[in-house]
């Protein structure tokens with residue numbers, strides 16, 4: 001870890017890893033939206049942070065000036081050997097048009113609502129299995145003992161890997177998240193076991209094709225040709241990285257909210273018909289994912305002189321709190337009827353896994369409150385939040401009531 | 403009255419067919435499509451409006 005100077009003013013020196021931003025970013029964003037509304041920083045080699053829904057939407061839709069080649073802000077921009085555009089390291093999220101469309105079209109049929117909805121019984125069983133393990137306990141951690149098991153279980157099954165390897169992915173995701181500040185030369189060797197694991201799984205799937213996402217990627221043809229091996233591997237890694245901590249963060253934030261807002265918990269228990277609306281409001285209010293872009297060239301954006309290769313932190317969660325786009329934006333309204341939130345992004349990179357993510361979120365909450373109609377935070381001060389571009393509670397210590 | 407989805411704007415967020423499954427469906431990529439010719443009557447127009455108000459890409463249009 002490198003020492004970082006504390007932020008004096010987020011308007012001119014923002015840092016999304018600052019402890020205040022990590023603990024509670026919403027007042028900071030509200031303040032910036034009124035004062036700026038695009039904040040700037042010299043950190044990370046220079047970057048911008050737009051805070052209004054309109055600007056976030058404008059940038060997400062402007063693929064001419066803003067590139068997705070790098071989507072995670074870091075100190076080591078464009079290192080030697082960085083995966084080249086247009087594919088990037090994890091297609092389609094790191095791809096720009098026109099390649100992006102090819103990589104995205106490959107994934108979409110496998111994640112369409114028809115395919116994904118068939119997984120509901122499996123997901124319910126998975127939730128039930130982890131809830132069974134909590135039976136009889138008055139105190140437990142709804143994060144590390146529940147939420148963080150659901151998405152690794154689902155993704156492992158989707159990719160067609162052995163169920164007992166779930167833990168490997170939980171560890172891998174922790175690695176990606178927690179060691180974000182390590183220099184590249186120290187991080188890369190840590191990924192070696194995972195690279196080998198993927199190689200083994202790909203070989204196994206080539207020998208024994210089956211009905212799962214890995215076999216699908218190995219066989220799918222674009223223009224009469226199979227995908228390049230690095231494309232298959234990149235998309236598998238992306239599925240793991242994009243599908244796991246995002247979703248466990250959403251489940252975790254939702255359970256944290258219910259544990260600290262007894263009236264909302266009671267309503268959800270008594271009025272299961274509002275679950276669909278509640279899921280969208282959880283997603284709006286606690287949108288876990290912030291993505292980045294880099295500038296393709298110098299560009300003047302609403303009076304900001306953006307420079308080639310500058311970062312733009314694309315705050316979908318900040319857009320979701322913009323009063324110009326949402327009535328009572330700062331309030332959580334469990335049955336909000338008009339909710340055009342951007343938790344899954346906007347424009348051509350709309351989360352390809354959103355159908356699956358919603359299903360997991362809904363089923364995980366439904367099963368949880370079926371078992372525990374009453375629960376509360378056992379120690380509100382003990383809850384800490386993940387730093388970086390995916391926000392969610394690391395731990396949710398709760399006490400269940402009778 | 404008629405409802406249409408602008409296929410250029412739709413990115414497949416899937417809000418319309420969850421909110422109003424009698425009016426909208428999805429294609430093989432998961433993008434929204436209008437069922438039939440999209441004609442609305444006084445019973446269905448409110449549902450179509452609700453879907454419109456929840457489309458993150460502003461891709462749903464109701465023609466009077």
Ligand code: HEM
Nearest residue numbers: 092093242243246247250289291344345349351352353357
């Ligand atoms: C609540 C959970 C999730 C949230 C909030 C979320 C959010 C997002 C966001 C905001 C983007 C847009 C990125 C950008 O514009 O640069 C995105 C892209 C993506 N997500 Fe998710 N995601 C979630 C779960 C998942 C799951 C479960 C999967 C896979 C199974 C997944 C796969 C992807 C993929 C493949 C992309 C890239 C799409 C493209 O570039 O065309 N996500 N996600």
